[in-house]
Amino acid sequence: MNKKIVVWALSALISVPSFSQEQDDIYGERHETLDSVIVSSSRAGKSTPVTYTMVGKDELRLSNPSASLPMALSLQPSVVTYNEGGTGLGNSAMTIRGVKGSQINVTLNGVTLNDAESQEVFWVNIPSLTSLISTVQLQRGLGTSASGSGAFGASVNMNTAFVTPDPYGSVDLSGGSYNTFMATVSAGTGLTSKGLYASAAYSRGMTDGYIRNAFVGSQSAFVTLGYLKGRNSLKFTYLMGDQRSGITWDGISLSQYQKDRRHNDAGAYEDKDGNTQYYDNQTDNYTQHHLQLNYTRSLSDPLTWTTTLNYTRGDGYDEYLKTGKNLSEYGIHTDPPVEGDVIYRKRMGNNYYVLNSDIRYRSENLDLTGGISLSRYDGVHDGIVGFFGPSYDPSRAKVDFSGGLEWYDYSSSKNDNSAFVRGEKKVFGKGTLYADLQYRRVDFKMRGIDDDFADIGYDDTWNFFNPRAGLSWDFSPSHRVYASVALGHREPGRSDIKENIKGEAEENPIRPEKMVDIEASYRYSGSSFSASAGVYLMEYQDILLETGRLSSSGYAIKENVPRGWRRGVELASAWTPFRWVRFDANMTLSTNRLKDYTSYVEVSDGEEHETHPVNYGETDMLLSPSVIGMAKLTFFPIKRTTLSIDGKYVGRQFIDNTMRKEMEIPAYFVANITASYDIPLPKGILTLTGYVNNIFNNMYYAYGWRWESYSKATGEIYSGIGVYPQAPSNALLKLSYRF
Numbered sequence: 105m106n107k108k109i110v111v112w113a114l115s116a117l118i119s120v121p122s123f124s125q126e127q128d129d130i131y132g133e134r135h136e137t138l139d140s141v142i143v144s145s146s147r148a149g150k151s152t153p154v155t156y157t158m159v160g161k162d163e164l165r166l167s168n169p170s171a172s173l174p175m176a177l178s179l180q181p182s183v184v185t186y187n188e189g190g191t192g193l194g195n196s197a198m199t200i201r202g203v204k205g206s207q208i209n210v211t212l213n214g215v216t217l218n219d220a221e222s223q224e225v226f227w228v229n230i231p232s233l234t235s236l237i238s239t240v241q242l243q244r245g246l247g248t249s250a251s252g253s254g255a256f257g258a259s260v261n262m263n264t265a266f267v268t269p270d271p272y273g274s275v276d277l278s279g280g281s282y283n284t285f286m287a288t289v290s291a292g293t294g295l296t297s298k299g300l301y302a303s304a305a306y307s308r309g310m311t312d313g314y315i316r317n318a319f320v321g322s323q324s325a326f327v328t329l330g331y332l333k334g335r336n337s338l339k340f341t342y343l344m345g346d347q348r349s350g351i352t353w354d355g356i357s358l359s360q361y362q363k364d365r366r367h368n369d370a371g372a373y374e375d376k377d378g379n380t381q382y383y384d385n386q387t388d389n390y391t392q393h394h395l396q397l398n399y400t401r402s403l404s405d406p407l408t409w410t411t412t413l414n415y416t417r418g419d420g421y422d423e424y425l426k427t428g429k430n431l432s433e434y435g436i437h438t439d440p441p442v443e444g445d446v447i448y449r450k451r452m453g454n455n456y457y458v459l460n461s462d463i464r465y466r467s468e469n470l471d472l473t474g475g476i477s478l479s480r481y482d483g484v485h486d487g488i489v490g491f492f493g494p495s496y497d498p499s500r501a502k503v504d505f506s507g508g509l510e511w512y513d514y515s516s517s518k519n520d521n522s523a524f525v526r527g528e529k530k531v532f533g534k535g536t537l538y539a540d541l542q543y544r545r546v547d548f549k550m551r552g553i554d555d556d557f558a559d560i561g562y563d564d565t566w567n568f569f570n571p572r573a574g575l576s577w578d579f580s581p582s583h584r585v586y587a588s589v590a591l592g593h594r595e596p597g598r599s600d601i602k603e604n605i606k607g608e609a610e611e612n613p614i615r616p617e618k619m620v621d622i623e624a625s626y627r628y629s630g631s632s633f634s635a636s637a638g639v640y641l642m643e644y645q646d647i648l649l650e651t652g653r654l655s656s657s658g659y660a661i662k663e664n665v666p667r668g669w670r671r672g673v674e675l676a677s678a679w680t681p682f683r684w685v686r687f688d689a690n691m692t693l694s695t696n697r698l699k700d701y702t703s704y705v706e707v708s709d710g711e712e713h714e715t716h717p718v719n720y721g722e723t724d725m726l727l728s729p730s731v732i733g734m735a736k737l738t739f740f741p742i743k744r745t746t747l748s749i750d751g752k753y754v755g756r757q758f759i760d761n762t763m764r765k766e767m768e769i770p771a772y773f774v775a776n777i778t779a780s781y782d783i784p785l786p787k788g789i790l791t792l793t794g795y796v797n798n799i800f801n802n803m804y805y806a807y808g809w810r811w812e813s814y815s816k817a818t819g820e821i822y823s824g825i826g827v828y829p830q831a832p833s834n835a836l837l838k839l840s841y842r843f
Contacts, residue, residue, distance in 0.1 A: 137582050146214050146250040146261050147241050149471065151528060151536040153574030153586035153712035154247050155623050155638055155674070157181060159240040164581055166746075166778065167234055168795050169286045169838055170311065171279045172227040174198035176234045177260075179734045180242055181674050181690040184727075184754050185808035187316030190831040191282055193311045195228045195352060195388075197507035197807070200244055201642070202668055202696045202728030203257030206597055210260045212237075213341065213396055215414040215458050216252025220481035220518045221598035223253045229390045229418070230345040231322035232307035235276070235288045237262045245640055246572065246590040246621040249524035249542040251460055251477035254570065256594040257642060257670070258620060264341055267301045267332060270294040278522070280795070280836030284311040290326075299333030300789050314831040315776030316368040317350035317386060341754050343394040351386050355808065355826040356386065365803065365829040373427045373445065373496055381498065383425035383447070390420030408469050414458035421451040425496060434511050445455050447491040448504050448511060450555070454483035469530040474523075481518040487511035487555055514552025514560055516598065520666070521545050534579065538588065540572035546595050550557040550602075566616055568593040574623075593617065600648055600662050615664050618645040625674075635677040642670040650760065653704040653715055667699035668725060688736040696728035701761050704812040705821055716814040718821070723763045727807070729771075731755030744782040747800075751775040761810045766823060772804035774830075795836040805829050 148154040157180055167176040171192040177199070188195040194787040197205050206223040209216060217225050227233075241261040250259055271294045271672040278286040292303030306327040312319050323346050351370045360367050371386030393416065400410040426444045431438060434446055462475025488508040522544040530538045549563040574588025594617045596604070604614045625638030646664040653663060672694025679687045701723045704715040724730075736750040756771045758764075780793040805827035812823035 129715045130512050141450045146211050146248060148248055149528065150648070151538075151576050151578075152248070153536070153576045153588040154243055154622070155625060155640065156241055156243040156247070159242065160823060161238045164234045164237065164240070166780065166793070168192060168428065168776075168778075168797065168836060169232075169235070169276060169288070170280070170284050170836060172196040172231070173233045173240075173260075173262075176228055177240070177242060178752060179736065179750060180689075181676055181734075182244055182692040182694075182732055183242075183727065184574050184732060184806070186828055186830065187731075188355070188828055189311070189320065189350075190314030190829055191284065191318070191693065191834065193228075193231075193284065193309055193312060193320040193322070194318055194349050195226070197227070199727060200242070200258035201640070201672065201692070201694065202725060203670075204727070206253075207256035207594065208258045208260060209247075209253055209255035210262070211250055211252070211341075212262045212394070213264055213398065213437065213462055214251065214261075214412060215394075215396060216250065216479075218253040219454075219484055220253070220456065220479070220520065221516055223594075223597045226390070228320070228322070228347050228349060228388070229392050229420075230324070230343075231309055231347060232288060233262070233287075233323045235290070235307060236305055236324070236326045236343070237264055238266050239263050245588075245623050245642065246570075246592040246619070248572070249522070249526060249540050249570065251458065251522065252479060252520055254568070254592055254594055256592055257350075257621075262291075264328065264343075264546075266325070266787070267303075267330060268294050269290055274841065275774050276838060276840045278836055278838040281312055281834035282312045282831070284836060285309070286838075292328075295332060295531060299331050301330050301332065302513060303328045313350065313352070314834075315352060315356070315366045315829060317370050318352050318368070320347065320349040322347040322349070337398070337400040339396075339398045339400075341394075341396040343396075344392070348387055348389050349422070352828075354739065354828070355828045357841075358827055361805065361827050361829060371425055373425060375498075376495070383496070383498075385423050385503075386425060388420070388422050390418065392416065392418045407463070407465050409461075410465045411459070411461040414456070414460075416456040417454070417457075418456075419453045423447070423449045427496070431492055434487075434492070434509075436489065436492055436509060437670075442494075444492055444494045445496040446489055447496065448487055448489045449505055449508075449532055450485070450487050452483060452485045456481050456766055471528040472525075473527070474525040476523045477521065479518075479520045480517070483517075484513075484515045485552075486513040511558050511771065512553050512555045512557065514550060514554060515589055516548070516550045518549075519545075519547040534577055536576045538572070538574040538576070540590075542568075542570040544568040544570065544593075548595070548601070552599075554602060554606075556606075560602050560605050562601055562605055564601075566593075566595045567593075568616070582629050584627045584629075585625065588622070590621045592619045592621065594619075596648060596662075603650075603662050614648060614662060615646050617647055617664075619643065620715060632680045633678070636675070638674045640670070640674065641670055644668040645668075647698070649698075649701075651702060652703050665698055665701065668701075670696045670725070670728070672696075684740045686738045688738070689734060691733040692731070694723040694728070694730050696730065697727055698723050698761055703760070703762055705812055708813040708822075709816050716816075716821075718762075720762050724758055726759060726761050727757050727769075729755040729757040731771075743837060744784075745780070747777075747779045749775065750775050754806070759810045764823075767810055767825065769805065769808060769827075772806070773800075774802055774804070775799050785841075791838075791840040791842070792838065792839040795838070796833065797835070798831065798833050802832040803829075803832060 174185045174196045182201045183277040185198040210225045243259045247259045273291040276288040286309045290305035307324045309322045325344040327342040371383035395415045398412045458479045464473040490503040490505040490508040524542040526540040546566045572590035576586035620643045622641040627636040647668045676690035702719045707714040733753040738748040744810045753773045757769045759767045783790040808827040810825045
């Protein structure tokens with residue numbers, strides 16, 4: 105392992121990714137015009153002492169069309185991704201510096217996409233984003249103030265396409281392994297002489313997926329209507345995402361993985377002859393509509409005011425078949441009690457309203473922005489049983505849920521309001537002082553009965569003050585250093601709160617998490633070579649973890665663990681020795697630790713809800729590899745041809761916080777090849793692109809879960825893990841026509 109670390113470190117030092125900070129001149133603040141709407145309010149600028157990278161439209165367009173946005177960002181520094189179905193389409197997730205999805209703030213045109221309750225972004229519900237957005241700024245650390253769920257280690261700020269000066273159109277068709285097919289069409293008027301413009305896109309995708317039941321059928325639509333003239337910009341944006349996918353989030357046990365890594369138990373049942381069959385509608389279904397209206401006014405050359413209104417509507421359900429269940433678990437009481445099969449849906453619907461408004465003053469020596477964000481979220485959750493009986497017979501008519509039995513029902517609401525002021529002041533000609541102050545107030549309520557019939561009534565308010573400050577210094581046009589310190593807070597999510605309520609909250613109240621983030625970095629930018637080296641110290645207090653402790657009524661309790669930290673070094677570089685070749689690499693070396701961790705293991709042969717404590721002392725945080733590295737080689741061998749090969753190394757990580765060997769996800773390395781060729785036509789360009797993923801056919805898994813129990817009789821802990829296998833070598837071919 106030590107040899108691998110040395111090789112990766114040398115590679116990163118001699119060879120910033122192709123989408124790094126150095127490209128801020130291409131995608132950053134100096135190109136900000138009225139048509140870029142409100143991206144500046146949540147984005148860092150060229151001199152902001154915040155650690156970030158930029159990914160532009162061309163890079164996104166070259167990414168695998170079947171990849172969700174996390175998979176398209178997989179080569180960025182400190183990023184680790186996985187896909188439940190193993191291919192790219194479907195449920196995907198990423199960590200950044202080990203920070204999980206619920207702690208990553210994600211915005212689209214300045215409006216947060218994180219679900220207000222869970223604080224997660226479910227990327228499967230927003231398919232084909234890579235074809236709809238123009239730039240992504242990926243901030244690592246606490247970053248700048250943003251609306252909605254506070255960044256607690258990283259943020260992803262996306263912007264939809266800028267208005268183009270001329271009309272355009274494009275068609276993309278892709279097909280490949282596992283019956284994967286993608287189609288996207290888009291067109292735009294360009295900016296007319298009267299200042300009007302319009303653009304639209306539609307995308308359709310489908311795949312069987314790698315593991316059983318990992319199928320996906322998705323579609324998305326995007327429309328922009330705008331007016332841009334003089335000092336005024338008015339823009340309406342509509343984004344729709346719709347998906348139906350097989351349930352894959354249970355993964356498979358490690359023992360089953362070793363027999364058949366494409367297996368998936370979801371929907372399994374035995375027919376009357378004792379043969380294993382699968383319920384064909386074990387699915388996740390969700391539709392989301394985002395409507396945004398932005399008005400931007402240049403009040404004077406240095407002063408700009410912008411306001412965005414957003415409304416998001418989401419509706420969906422999961423459908424399951426469960427066999428051999430006691431029907432009383434679903435509120436179906438019989439005398440005597442009966443065990444049988446049930447088919448049920450867990451449904452949800454939500455409305456999300458946002459008002460963002462800010463005003464920005466920008467002169468040669470001062471950049472000052474102040475703004476507010478007001479949001480309201482209302483969500484409803486219920487369960488309905490459409491079938492129950494001794495056994496399920498697939499020959500019967502399709503289950504009709506319109507006359508089903510209500511199982512549970514609860515609602516929630518969340519008001520998230522914040523105000524910020526951020527400034528950058530030039531000092532002594534070469535320096536920039538930075539300060540960012542945010543006040544955030546969160547009100548959260550829940551009412552109703554959960555799926556285990558527990559009353560989850562709740563009402564709480566949190567007030568947070570999140571200050572940030574830093575200094576950047578340009579020693580010359582090529583050399584820059586910066587340092588910053590920031591304080592951040594994060595409120596508990598819905599699941600944290602529900603478990604705490606059921607786990608006797610008055611005896612064990614949970615507190616918001618806190619984090620101090622210290623960042624320092626050096627960056628060199630030359631004509632053919634660039635490099636950066638940064639250090640980060642992310643110091644946590646009151647981290648919320650599920651330790652295994654149970655309440656007296658048997659519910660799992662999340663607890664605040666007093667201390668933890670993520671400390672690391674990020675290295676990146678890019679080198680273009682000749683016009684026809686480019687090297688890119690990045691690497692992260694880190695320690696991610698809990699100071700004093702105690703796990704509580706349920707006793708299998710003891711008193712009801714009894715647990716056995718095991719203290720592990722200082723341990724690694726779960727799903728936080730200490731080594732992450734990427735290298736990419738891009739050739740331009742002949743005119744209009746691009747050939748690239750990239751490799752991603754992820755060091756070993758653990759499924760839980762105990763650092764036991766049996767809880768380990770082994771280190772893995774994955775390499776991919778992309779080749780494209782442009783064919784000029786009289787009225788456009790035809791591009792043929794081929795993708796070969798996992799070219800070395802590496803059989804690996806990238807994520808998992810675990811179970812465990814303790815036996816008093818033997819004094820031993822028994823455990824097992826479930827994993828999410830990723831696909832072996834697979835290929836995709838894309839045909840694109842643009843005019």
